[in-house]
Amino acid sequence: MSDVDDAIVARDLTKTFTVARKHAGRFAALRSLFDPVLEKVTVVDRLTMRVARGELVALLGPNGAGKSTSIKMLTGILTPTSGEVYVDGRVPHKDRTTNARSIGAVFGQKTQLWWDLPARQSFALLRDIFDVPSALYDRQIADFDSILELSEFWNTPVRNLSLGQRVRCEMAAAMLHDPPIVFLDEPTIGMDVVVKEQTREFLRAQVQERGRTIVLTTHDMTEVARLCERVLLINHGRLMFDGTLTQLKAEHGGTSHVNVTFVEPVAVVSVPGTRLVSHDGMRAVLAPEGATTSEDVVRALISRFPVANVGVEETNLEDLMRDVYLAQLDAASSATPLA
């Protein structure tokens, strides 16, 4: 597949910053000012990924993993130190102004709306900046309003909007010029569940009905589970995983647990294709292994033991991600540090 067919292509994308380390001891501030110790820090390290058109992918990773830096290279804001990147068939940092028409972006708490003006006026200014035709602008505004209910507050100055209202306006502002590719860097951070669901519905509609490609970074695993079929997991600037949530669970032990309570104490609990997690006579927890499903385990338990109650508990995605991050942290700490 060529680099134009996919919405996003990155090959060995690397970003290294030069940072000044402070001196220690007497006159440290003065010495740091005139004789700084410069150090190279690799924030994104040979990132290779592809995102197809019309896909909604989650770019996940712990704080400082390199997610935002990756997004900034994909949007053309940052110039990569090395590697290749194509977004909508273009090298984004080489042709920022043309690239701007192909992409939209929301960066968490950073607003692109004019703070003292009503959101509606910000939309109108963005329409002029992007030269959005009137018919398209009207359609977009009506479309966004139908899901995000913007008209309830778009005549209020942005500084007076609640966080949820402002983020909904940010979403609309990012897609007003009808970009085929949208980058959302922690857009729903700090929002309540109702507004989160509203924005999820909006994003789903943008992908399913408008065919947009969306790259989402978030720490909200519920959001990932409800929106994204595919996840890209990066840590220490490296791509650690690229696949579906199901694959992630399978590869990192994210299985379900079967909790069983017996009518009377059972001395030995043994079910083929399972691992016994815990057992205290009246209760036991079993983890299916290999091709065994939780339904298989439930059936086996009921047929073999005097079962009073049985339930299946899916591994929490938050816990799974925590385990993945911690496992990678351990692996990284034992490996050579980044340059």
Add this chain to the structure above:
Amino acid sequence: MTSIAIPDVAKRRPHRSWRLLRVAVLNERAFRIRLVVAPMMLAVQLYLYDRLWTAVFQHTGKAAGLTLKQTLTYSLMALLMGRIRWNARTINVRDSIPIAVREGTIVYWFLRPISPGRFYMWRQSGDVLYGGMWALLGYVVLLTGRVINPPHGVTGAIVFAVSLYLGQVVLYYLGQIVDITMFWMLSNNGLARMYYFVQDLLSGVFVPLPFMPPLMLAIATWLPFSSGVNVPLSLYVGRTPLSHAPGQLALQLFWCLVLAVVTKWLWQRASQRVTVQGG
């Protein structure tokens, strides 16, 4: 999945970005009290300067080669010219480079189909036009009240208008250079305040340059600041004869070109080092 045909967005070219000019007025309208404070502040400044220079000239007919009326014309018009870029002095304006860099919203400047420099130009031009409106109003009032001299004929008016425009371009570029330093400094409040003090002092806003001691006058003449206020006002009040106008205008044009090149170079450098604090 029901996808729609994605429009060829890259083919559309921005030709309406000039409408960003209106942000200046929209911002002012959002704080209507400013519409009252702006003329009040201007009136107080003009009145105090009028009293000050009248007192200075109480016992003398001429100072630094200027009569009282010439000095009043120079000083009061210098205040009005300072008003032109009042809102464009972007120390605390939210969509200015200093605040945008500090808050990280500068990323959006690089995600638009117009360059950050073009966006800056339209925003500044809007502020300058708005400030210019107040300055023009003040000028008409002062002229009508015969507090200041009129220009020396039609030629004088045209020469002054051209010189005023070039002076504003010089000040625009100088202010822009100070703003762009934010990409390296991340906080340039101190630099900006110092710069604007020096600019006002050496351009002739605080005191007409002819009143400066010879060394300072020489320094001011060799720096671009005097092109902003002193050159057009010296032509207006007649301290610089109109026969010297071509040379003065050429000097202003020279500074415009030099500063334009420096600014363009700085933007290219700055755009290579956009860093955004906090992810």
